[in-house]
Amino acid sequence: DQQVKQNSPSLSVQEGRISILNCDYTNSMFDYFLWYKKYPAEGPTFLISISSIKDKNEDGRFTVFLNKSAKHLSLHIVPSQPGDSAVYFCAASALRETGANNLFFGTGTRLTVIP
Amino acid sequence: DTGVSQDPRHKITKRGQNVTFRCDPISEHNRLYWYRQTLGQGPEFLTYFQNEAQLEKSRLLSDRFSAERPKGSFSTLEIQRTEQGDSAMYLCASSLAGLNDGGELFFGEGSRLTVL
Numbered sequence: 001d002q003q004v005k006q007n008s009p010s011l012s013v014q015e016g017r018i019s020i021l022n023c024d025y026t027n028s029m030f031d032y033f034l035w036y037k038k039y040p041a042e043g044p045t046f047l048i049s050i051s052s053i054k055d056k057n058e059d060g061r062f063t064v065f066l067n068k069s070a071k072h073l074s075l076h077i078v079p080s081q082p083g084d085s086a087v088y089f090c091a092a093s094a095l096r097e098t099g100a101n102n103l104f105f106g107t108g109t110r111l112t113v114i115p
Numbered sequence: 116d117t118g119v120s121q122d123p124r125h126k127i128t129k130r131g132q133n134v135t136f137r138c139d140p141i142s143e144h145n146r147l148y149w150y151r152q153t154l155g156q157g158p159e160f161l162t163y164f165q166n167e168a169q170l171e172k173s174r175l176l177s178d179r180f181s182a183e184r185p186k187g188s189f190s191t192l193e194i195q196r197t198e199q200g201d202s203a204m205y206l207c208a209s210s211l212a213g214l215n216d217g218g219e220l221f222f223g224e225g226s227r228l229t230v231l
Binding site (some may be wrong): 046 | 119146157163170173208221222223
């Protein structure tokens, strides 16, 4: 049973425009959310995170928004650059329940930024 | 290179054989994780070590799977009597602190297993 869902397997965006990647979750115990980026032949690398006590977290060109009532989060990349082309994974954890040792990942969205 | 190192990068084996993967975490990291990723899926948690103690195991980790971290440094993941369904990328990650302490998981490049 997929507790973290990324319903868009792929997304193409023009360079300089905004990329919006979406993620939905079903487990109401999740209270910590992360985005990872993965290039081919490499392991996932951490990008940005957000705690459930916040609804927005920003780091440079990357902003994550959390809507707890809708169990939805999104990653905005502005402006998008060709180097952002990668697979993006949404992940979630229930810090209070599992002790933060178990991340649940979505299936990923492949972002292509067109120069 | 001081990142997470995994060996071998690729392993092809016949069904029924045993395989072992090794993970060398970042040297000062006391926490180590194993994940499995199949085609078209995200990584799935398998097990977690803090130092040499295996503190969590997923239900995905059947009796044919065993993981060790004998001295709290490198770890091995052994799969006995491999099945075709074991074909996947096995990812190792390490961290200095837990997520609830602001820790960040650093992943290795993975060990790809193909069971014929």
